[in-house]
Amino acid sequence: MVNAYPFFAYAANSDVISLDYALLKENPGVVDSGNGLKYHSLLEAQLDAVHSAMSAIQYNDVKLVVTETGWPSLGDEAEIGAGEANAAAYNGNLVKRVLTGNGTPLRPQEPLDVYLFALFNENEKPGPTSERNYGLFYPNEKRVYDVPFTLEQVGDGQSMPVNKSSSPVPAVQSDGKVSTTSTAGQTWCVANGNAGAEKLQAGLDYACGEGGADCRPIQVGSACYSPSTVEAHASYAFNSYYQKKARGAGTCDFGGAAYVVTQQPGFGNCKFPTDGGA
The missing domain is CATH 3.20.20.80 (Glycosidases)
Structure with a gap:
């Protein structure tokens, strides 16, 4: 200490x-x-x-x-x-x-x-x-x-979520991007939309394949399929992998395509898992 x-x-x-x-x-x-x-x-x-x-x-x-x-x-x-x-x-x-x-x-x-x-x-x-x-x-x-303590832009242009001092961000956004709601004592992993579709797709493929993430909820007809965007699906898969790896150092990176947040992500009725569970 x-x-x-x-x-x-x-x-x-x-x-x-x-x-x-x-x-x-x-x-x-x-x-x-x-x-x-x-x-x-x-x-x-x-x-x-x-x-x-x-x-x-x-x-x-x-x-x-x-x-x-x-x-x-x-x-x-x-x-x-x-x-x-x-x-x-x-x-x-x-x-x-x-x-x-x-x-x-x-x-x-x-x-x-x-x-x-x-x-x-x-x-x-x-x-x-x-x-x-x-x-x-x-x-x-x-x-x-x-x-x-708001959504600020850091020097490299990547959006960094910081705990808000007022009410939490709504869980649904009109552009289909992932949003967050306040929850203390936990971290999640989400996709960096500025990384580009190609890098997000590569990370998504790894997480759902070799990485062993639980990607069933983002399949067609499942609870987290909509919105059907690479960023939304990658966020869910990245977080599943991150939680599976016990939020270990370096498990939320995917070549710069992801970052850690301290507010629970979600889109629509879909909530991201914590500690490997729903």
Whole structure:
């Protein structure tokens, strides 16, 4: 379990660390002189530093969980970078980054497991001003700032679903694409419509063939056949395979044709299985 705070590293070294790099914004990246890999966020660099240390003492099989990370919305004059805009950027970009399902450059097949710090500001916590201002909400439940927990576009043009702060998306969409409804504590795998029909079809063929996914519900006349689109059928098949493989790292990829979501997908009366069941 690791508490990782790019804010502290940036505040102490703002003359040499790019703010965009610390906030997971688009940036040229930094090449690690040790492993030769390029990093586009300070958080990933910090986590891979831990991975490297673990490897050095022969603990490559231990899973890493980020038990705390966040950015303060207010700080003292010397706490460079503290502020509402930067806090919203860090937490919002972090959520989108985690939901890609990708790991760090050193361990790309291990999805990030991250807990945000914190839900509420802690007005009686000792220390500098920042210590009392990590929350997304004030104690009276009003938001400190807005984080874009909506369907956002990431840099490569791929749509990334992020938990909505209001009502869930309807299960039926007029264009026949898969939609999601809020369900906590679970993940599913869906097709990336931007991957193209050829890549989606190849993934669908593998999942329903060699992959051993249960594709009976998307056959003609079955509950999940309609809408009869490659994206809808691929989403169902990808998720069946993903659940069958116990949602293991790398089992929701299909050559870039799929990604992980945290809201239960469905179309019409068809609901996607969880934990290998309906």
